[in-house]
Amino acid sequence: MTERISKSQRFKMMNPIIQFFKFIYLSIKIMIVVAGGHGGTREVK
Template sequence: MKQKITKSQKAYMQNPIIQFFKFIYLNVRIIRIVAGGHGGTRK
């Protein structure tokens, strides 16, 4: 049986206060990945 989104998870996903903190967290994670840079793969 595949994982389901439960009612409590849905409430969490749509709670504006919790999601405000999640919004900051997501932005920080995304910026870290972007700012983490990029480069070549060949030596």
């Protein structure tokens, strides 16, 4: 096994407090990307 994710990175990935804030951040960011609208690609503006 090659340890590609360091112990400190793993700690941050699995720390519930850090991840709680990440959860809020990701939820908002995903909403912006996904619910941010969609449309066509063929209309010439």
